[in-house]
Amino acid sequence: MDIFKGQQVIEFSKSFQSELDCKKYLAELKWKDGFTCRKCGHYGSQIRKDFARTCNKCSDTESAGADTLFHKVKFGLVKAFHICFEMSTSTKGLSAMYVAKRYSINRKTAMSFMHKVRMAMKSSENHPMQGEVHVDEFVVGGQEAGHTGRSYGGKKKKIVCAVELTEAGKVKRFYALKIKDFSAKSLRPIFDHHIDKEAQVVTDEWKGYRPIGKDYNIKQIPSELGLNFKAIHTIIHQVKSWLRTIYSWVSKRHIERYLSEYSYRINRSQNKETIFHNLITRMVNADKMYISNMI
């Protein structure tokens, strides 16, 4: 198939002008390894004009978007593809309000589709971070004044994050997870999901990291007001201001999906040429999802 490459919006609009253009792209991705009927398991099919497939045996017709994250998208595939393109190639991310206005769709509908896109952006957890990895936590939401250290009230959302650094000390990859508190038990999952056991992990001197050190190489050093953790503190600052400016209210239920979106763009900033194609592939490979089922 012809993979869409690049970030040029005019090229993009030319490639995906009609519903049929989008359906063709989805069909080529969906059935790249051949067709198997979802009803009877038969392999033979007829290709319809709209790139759907009709089973030769039981006559079931399956559309290109069926049972993917494009399943029954209310506002059509051209808009859906454009939203995916903007969400993957923009550096800042978009708000549901912006998407609703720009594509003349209902804000709730926009929000629901954007959450599906974020689901597709979630890490596969197949490539744990290696080399030098820094781990730290932060909080978002509510009033920040009057609290110091880790003594935050219950209203704030607590997040633990990790960065893989380049040799020059720059951020190569970033992952973040919502946590209940700052205990070792809550801090542990980011290690198990995203950090290689051989990585050299550096944290500040918080005691919550100590028990995790029996399974991971953790070096604890003083933060020196953040000077020892410049790269991770810069990215924390960026994530916080992004959450604050783009999303006026990020529910606890959804915050991990926003974090997935942020990580996805950071971690693929070296592969922007194929980022749209990567996202569409993920959308096609994921099962259909209704917003009411999203936990």
Ligand SMILES: [Zn+2]
């Ligand atoms: Zn069949």
